[in-house]
Amino acid sequence: MAGYHQNLDQQQAPAFFARGPSPLARLAFFSALSLALMATDSRLQYLGSVREQLMVVLQPLQLIANAPSMLYDSTSEYFSTHHRLLNENQFLRKQALIQAISLQKMNALALENTNLRELLAANQSLEEFSQLGEILHVGRDPFTKKIIVNRGSNQQVVDGAAVVDAKGVIGQVTRTYPASSEVTLITDKSLTIPIQIERNGLRAIAFGHGRDNTLDLPFLPANVDIKRGDQLITSGIDGVYPKGLAVATVTDIQISADSPFARIVCVPTGGIENHKQVLIVSISQPDSPANSGATTPPTGNANTTAKAAAATKPDAAQTAASKVPANTTPVAPVPAAADINQNKKPANPTPAVATEPSTANKPHAQD
Amino acid sequence: MHKTKLQTIYFSLLVAFICVLLPWSGTALNLRPDFVLLVIIFWILRAPNKCNIGTAWFIGLWVDLATGGVFGQYALAYTVTTFVAVVYQRRLVLFSNTQQLVYVLLLLIISQLTLLTVKIFSGNDVLGWSYFLPSITGVILWQAAVALGLNTSRPSRSK
Numbered sequence: 001m002a003g004y005h006q007n008l009d010q011q012q013a014p015a016f017f018a019r020g021p022s023p024l025a026r027l028a029f030f031s032a033l034s035l036a037l038m039a040t041d042s043r044l045q046y047l048g049s050v051r052e053q054l055m056v057v058l059q060p061l062q063l064i065a066n067a068p069s070m071l072y073d074s075t076s077e078y079f080s081t082h083h084r085l086l087n088e089n090q091f092l093r094k095q096a097l098i099q100a101i102s103l104q105k106m107n108a109l110a111l112e113n114t115n116l117r118e119l120l121a122a123n124q125s126l127e128e129f130s131q132l133g134e135i136l137h138v139g140r141d142p143f144t145k146k147i148i149v150n151r152g153s154n155q156q157v158v159d160g161a162a163v164v165d166a167k168g169v170i171g172q173v174t175r176t177y178p179a180s181s182e183v184t185l186i187t188d189k190s191l192t193i194p195i196q197i198e199r200n201g202l203r204a205i206a207f208g209h210g211r212d213n214t215l216d217l218p219f220l221p222a223n224v225d226i227k228r229g230d231q232l233i234t235s236g237i238d239g240v241y242p243k244g245l246a247v248a249t250v251t252d253i254q255i256s257a258d259s260p261f262a263r264i265v266c267v268p269t270g271g272i273e274n275h276k277q278v279l280i281v282s283i284s285q286p287d288s289p290a291n292s293g294a295t296t297p298p299t300g301n302a303n304t305t306a307k308a309a310a311a312t313k314p315d316a317a318q319t320a321a322s323k324v325p326a327n328t329t330p331v332a333p334v335p336a337a338a339d340i341n342q343n344k345k346p347a348n349p350t351p352a353v354a355t356e357p358s359t360a361n362k363p364h365a366q367d
Numbered sequence: 368m369h370k371t372k373l374q375t376i377y378f379s380l381l382v383a384f385i386c387v388l389l390p391w392s393g394t395a396l397n398l399r400p401d402f403v404l405l406v407i408i409f410w411i412l413r414a415p416n417k418c419n420i421g422t423a424w425f426i427g428l429w430v431d432l433a434t435g436g437v438f439g440q441y442a443l444a445y446t447v448t449t450f451v452a453v454v455y456q457r458r459l460v461l462f463s464n465t466q467q468l469v470y471v472l473l474l475l476i477i478s479q480l481t482l483l484t485v486k487i488f489s490g491n492d493v494l495g496w497s498y499f500l501p502s503i504t505g506v507i508l509w510q511a512a513v514a515l516g517l518n519t520s521r522p523s524r525s526k
Contacts, residue, residue, distance in 0.1 A: 026420040027450040034424065034446060037439035042489065047438055054432050058388075061381075065388035137390035140434040142397065142498065143491045148435075175435065182435055189492065210492050 052153075055177040062180075066136060128242050130281040131155060133163075136180060145188040145208065147171070151280055152179045160240055161282035168246035168269035169193065169234060170278060183278070186247065186268055187213045195247050196235035200225055203235050206247065206266065215248050217264040222255045224262055232266060242281055246270070371414040379406050380426055388433055397497060400505035403430055404445060404478055408471060409517070411452045412459055423449040437489065444481040448474050464513060471509050475502035 021029075041047045131151060139146030151157045153176040161173040163183045172191060175182040184191050189210030195217075196203050202225060206215040220226070230250040236243025248266035255262050383402040391399050403426055410418035427442030434441065452459075452474055459470060479502055487493065 020419075023420065023450055023453040026453075027446060030420055030424040030446040031443060034427075034439035034443035037428075037442065038437050038485070041438040051432065051438075058429075058432060061385055062388055065385050066390055069390050138392040138396060140387065140391070140396070141436050142494060143486050144436075146435065211494070 051175075052177055055180070059179060062136070128281050128283045130279045131157075133157075133181075133278050133280050135276055135278060139182070144190070145185040145210070145213075146174075147183045147185065147278075148180050149183055149278060149280070150180055152177045152181050154178050157181045157280055158282055161280050162241040162245075164245055164279050164281055165270045165277070167271055168248075169241060170268070170270040172240065173280065181280075186215060186270075193241065193247060194235045194238045195232040197226060198231040198233050199227075202226070203237070206232060209265075213268070214251075215266040215268060217250075217266060218261065220262055220264060222260060222262045224264075226250055226253060226262070226264060228253060231269075239283060242283060371410075371417060373417055376410050376414070376418050376422075379410070380422075382406075384426065384429060384433075387430060398500055398504050400501050400508045401475065401478065402508075403427075404448065404475065405471075405505055405509060405512075407445065407449060408452055408474055409512075411449055412456055413518075415453060415456050420446055420449045420453060440482060440485050443485060444478045447481045448478040451477055467513075468506055468510060472502060472506045475505045 037047075133149035133151040136148045136150050139148065149163070157173055157176050159173055159176055162169060163171045163173060169186060171183045171185040171188070172193075173181050174184040186193050186206070186208055187210070188208045191208045193206050193215075194203065195206045204217050204220060206217055209216050215232075217226070217232075228250055232247040232250070234241040234243055234245045234247055246269040248268045250264060251267050252265040253262055254265075380403065383406040386402040387399075404423075407418065407423045407426065411423075423445040424442045427445035428438065430441040430445075431438050455470070459467065462470065476499065479499055483493070483498065
């Protein structure tokens with residue numbers, strides 16, 4: 001009997017149970033393949049174009065998936081009441097009036113700014129162009145804070161462009177596909193943004209907290225001059241975000257005796273998770289070679305950019321190194337963007353912080 | 368061996384994938400069950416000769432593409448999960464409904480744990496217990512599907 005069992009054990013499975021390679025072999029093969037893919041994708045840049053191609057295939061499926069919610073939106077819009085529309089119309093009229101006044105002021109200020117800059121023989125500030133994008137959906141990865149907008153490389157969106165809404169900065173384009181692009185929100189752990197305290201001009205770098213939609217200002221001494229309610233604005237020294245945009249408000253400062261640093265918590269001003277439209281702003285390349293300064297030839301390498309920046313300003317190096325999330329590849333500038341985009345306006349209309357040397361001297365991200 | 372057509376499998380996977388692509392946001396995103404993995408587990412239990420680890424790996428790549436993460440994360444998670452499913456497949460068709468439910472929950476958690484491991488290795492935070500909610504909603508969805516008449520046992524036996 002025992003011998004009979006041994007015989008059975010050694011026997012191969014009959015042909016009609018055949019399942020091809022054993023599950024273990026398949027597991028080993030496909031796991032190895034996945035690991036190789038992960039390594040390639042995170043360390044090397046080969047898969048970027050593959051991803052773009054595949055996204056084109058994914059596009060129709062995405063359209064199908066978005067159709068129900070789009071249909072719902074358009075029908076509910078259709079049935080929105082007359083009364084509400086009237087109210088909204090009135091409100092918008094008022095707002096347009098208020099903004100027209102400030103716009104007139106801004107024109108005057110911009111003109112004055114240009115004159116003053118000419119007087120000082122300072123460099124012209126960078127130009128920026130913007131285009132309106134619509135949020136297609138929120139990123140599907142629970143570990144990251146991302147949104148997908150409906151503008152892509154076909155619409156001259158470039159990696160590294162800043163994304164703002166009516167109230168403030170919400171993030172940065174980190175990956176572009178032909179017809180859409182991925183925006184990492186400023187609350188994401190991998191995104192940092194150089195800021196300035198509006199009240200006293202103090203510069204710092206804000207880090208996304210990752211989990212609870214807040215920003216941190218780490219590595220500031222416990223006696224730093226920051227109060228609850230302080231507004232953080234973009235400092236503009238990174239060449240990514242236009243200067244003077246609202247970023248966040250300081251909500252909490254904790255100073256503990258056992259740490260030399262204060263723990264400063266800020267809440268973003270922009271409606272990070274409750275808007276449909278966003279503005280994608282990219283700062284143009286300074287055209288004339290005189291502007292870029294003789295010291296820094298354009299390079300495609302983030303490290304050399306950072307080093308060059310270190311020569312100009314000690315804290316700019318840190319900025320240059322940290323402003324682009326790790327998985328972003330530096331992208332060549334698109335000069336054509338200057339001609340295609342309509343909404344040109346001069347940057348830095350706010351003369352509020354005049355102490356800053358011109359940003360044009362610094363090499364920036366899109367080199 | 369089975370009457371299941373290959374087209375049925377691929378079509379159901381496509382539908383599940385479109386469910387993933389729906390514009391989820393907020394709480395719904397945190398609760399969203401892993402539709403694709405549920406469909407794969409279903410077919411692996413029902414027709415392992417048509418849908419196997421390779422299928423799971425391939426569709427995992429597409430989920431990776433849709434989530435925008437590094438290629439291979441979901442692929443790896445699905446590969447590991449389907450391996451466990453395939454190994455116990457013959458026993459599983461003999462399980463009672465409740466036993467099967469516990470087993471599916473286990474598979475979904477294995478998938479999430481694999482993903483979590485990969486994510487932690489690449490420097491992400493741990494998200495807390497709410498990270499595992501999709502496994503619970505996944506099991507609820509599975510139970511709903513079973514209640515509606517889907518059956519993992521062979522078609523000949525179910526009729």
